[in-house]
Amino acid sequence: MIYIQQAILHILDINTNEPIYSLAGLDITEKFTLDYIHAMIEKVEDSDNMKEGTLPEDSPVVGMLANVKDDFVAATRALTDKFYGITKLNYEIPAADLLFVQFTLDEVACLGMFKLNYSDSITHHVSQEDDTLTNHLIVNRAILPSARQAIQEGMVLNLESMQYHVLEKKHMITELAEKRFYFTEMFLEDEPKPSLKENIAMIKKAVQKTSKAFNDEEFVALAETKQALVHSMEEENVIDNQVVADRLFGDNYAKKEKFFQEVEELGYVDRAPAEVAVAGPKFSKQKLRLDNGIEISIPMDLYQDAEVVEFINNPDGTISVMIKNIEKIKNLF
Template sequence: MIYIKEAILHIFDLNSNEPIFSFAGLDLTEKFTFDYLHAMIEKVEGSDNMKTGILSEDNSLVQSFNAIQDDFTETTKTLTEKFFSITKLNPEIPPADLLFVYFTLDEVPCLGLFKLNYSDSITHYISYEEETLTNQLIVNRSILPNARQAIQEGMVLQLSNLEYHVIEKKHLITELAEKMFYFTELFLEDKPQPSLKENISMIKKAVQKTSKAFNDEEFQVLADTKDALVHSMTEENVIDNKVIAETLYGNNQEKKEKFFEEIKELGYVDKAPAEVAVVGPKYTKQKFRLDNGIEISIPIELYRDPEVVEFINNPDGTTSVIIKNIEKIKNLF
């Protein structure tokens, strides 16, 4: 359960390239504000892009994070200064406001930091010229994301143990002439573990490379991989690479060794927490695109039922797909 105690918004002034600090918190009695803060927290906690890390005690921000509960407003100013000192030197990083939220999550004290990137929107304004009222259009370049929009960068930090959950994007850092995760690498000065989405991507790449090395039919192995992933996430709430390897390769030690070699090289983290609900509805179906343009979507629980669907390898090297026991067909036009 989320209980919000304080929240404050600091603005990045596009004209001066400097922050405009707030000296008082947001009004939490406003329902739309309260709902907005809840939405920001949930967008980080419920994202398959979320990465996890733990700050060391000698991290340069620990002193500030420890002061949050005692002096929320002044501490957020200090954090904002460091954050904007990075973004203002790197024009590829989108300008934004910083929203800080001090709250408890299941009675654990937490700090939320959310980067609200600006977007452009057209609005009206009223001008008076020579006593003539004229309605005009103007571009507002500081529109914040609404509660339904995904945010690209944000963090929830548990103040008790300095464990953080973060979503972020790579941006070009001018001084280094390369893209990097500046939120964690430059602001937090830390490197989190890969996200659930990144871990799944690594598994997929390792399977593809293993399939290529042994000339296996890639579409079939990837379908089996998705099946194994869903099973591991549903039953164990983790992605266990040993379970994946056992499901795909059985007693073939050579393929297993190749698979383990590939995922290690890619940086995969074994048995990282994973929930199938987080990765979304695409993991409820097996989807195939055939080279003749036909696309097939099969519920994952029916994919392995030979009474429903069958893939047949033909002598000429082609593959046939048989859909069986159809009683009724509905057009989804």
């Protein structure tokens, strides 16, 4: 249960020499505002791109939050100053507004910080000179994301444990001449754990390398990997590396050793929280693209049903796919 206590919006327009600070909070009695804030919180909490970490006691951000419950406006202004000090020096970081929210999540005190990047939109403008009224088209360059749109950067921070959930995107840092995750590296000054999406990508890459090392069919290994991931997420709400390895390689200890070596080198975090629902609908199906251009989408629970689909290894080294027992075909045009 989310209970919104207060919220404030500060403007980081790079065309100004300093942030435009709000001296008062948003009106959270308005349903539109409440719905928007709820949507921002859920976009961070329900994303497979979400990373988590914990701020150390000596973190500058922790110091800025010492009085956040007593002086919300001043604390958010200090955070805005630190954030603006980074963005104003790096022109490729998009201009934005910062939305701060103090709330409780399941009765735990939290702070939300959401970077609302600007986008362009066309609107009309009416002018009148003498007796001539003219309608014009103009570009509004400070349109904020709607409640339905994804956001690139945002954070939900547990004010008791200082554990945070964050969405972020790499941007070019002028001084370093390279793209960095500036939100965590430069603003939070911390390194979070990989996201669910990143963990899954590491598992996939490790399986590909293991398959190549042992001359296994990659498409078979990846299909089995997806099933193993779904099983682990459904059973334990985590990705258990051991469960994945057992389902993929059984008693083949050489393959397991190679797989474990690869995931460790890639930075995978074992038993990190994970849910199939968060991982996305792509985990409900096995999707295959054949080298002749044909694409096949098979529901996960039917993929290994020999009465529905069969993969046949031909003597010439090619593979045939047989789809069986079809009663009716519908064109999805």
